[in-house]
Amino acid sequence: xxxxxxPLGFWLGARLWSNGLPxxxxxxxxxxxxxxxVVLELWFPLIFLPFMILVCRGxxxxxxxxxxxSLVAGGIAWSVYKLAWLLLAPEQLSMIDPWN
Numbered sequence: 001x002x003x004x005x006x007p008l009g010f011w012l013g014a015r016l017w018s019n020g021l022p023x024x025x026x027x028x029x030x031x032x033x034x035x036x037x038v039v040l041e042l043w044f045p046l047i048f049l050p051f052m053i054l055v056c057r058g059x060x061x062x063x064x065x066x067x068x069x070s071l072v073a074g075g076i077a078w079s080v081y082k083l084a085w086l087l088l089a090p091e092q093l094s095m096i097d098p099w100n
Contacts, residue, residue: 006035008032009032010032012028012032013026015027022063023067026071028069029067029071044081045075049072051070056072
């Protein structure tokens, strides 16, 4: 089911965006795009949201674009964060999950 979660979320978000519901589309992208639902994973898009509101302020619809852009930036930052943990601190990860 997880393999279909993100692609179906993007498909539904694209359909909602093209039907003139960009804020609802961004909410669905946020819900279906976040896979682990770890608190830190939820914080990354929220950290970028004020900056994206400033950047996208002149665009129509600015709120939908701001939410979508913060989800993309937060997803990229979350991926870089997880890769940094995998590459720089594998011994700490083995203490958390000794079976891997």
